[in-house]
Amino acid sequence: DADVTQTPRNRITKTGKRIMLECSQTKGHDRMYWYRQDPGLGLRLIYYSFDVKDINKGEISDGYSVSRQAQAKFSLSLESAIPNQTALYFCATSFYNEQFFGPGTRLTVL
């Protein structure tokens, strides 16, 4: 079984809809991250959490929110999806600096 899993793997939705992307990990890491990747751009950090009670904004947090339900679970929400949030979303975990990524969620907002 994969150490970092993401659901759903693909999602098509409409503008204005609320969407939740979920991430689970079995690596026992305290640190979890959400990134988005767009063609021609590097991975950009949306939010990160260093433990269950810690939530921090990354460089592009506007339009997103997160919830750290447990050490192993970190979910990303788009309260009202818009087309420019169409992207590939990755969850990652780490103990220190080396990060391990989930398989990604491909989100399309029409």
Added chain:
Amino acid sequence: RKEVEQDPGPFNVPEGATVAFNCTYSNSASQSFFWYRQDCRKEPKLLMSVYSSGNEDGRFTAQLNRASQYISLLIRDSKLSDSATYLCVVNRGSSNTGKLIFGQGTTLQVKP
């Protein structure tokens, strides 16, 4: 200026060739450096960490020049399976912040 800049790609090389990728970073306080590999539409995976003394893993050699804020990756005897995008990654700030900055990536295509 981007915090992490990589060579523009794509690099198209024949099998067996040696290819080098370069990367520069802007934050002199950065302490941790990595090369990640990303296959098309897949997640990035750690290829190797980069240490001050340089390090080698089989056909792959990574070098760090702190004075010039420059990182390199050398791939010898390229294989078809090396075709991928290589991401230069640097931690933001000093020590163990856990926050990484990813370069845009350099695409390598190895041809028969």
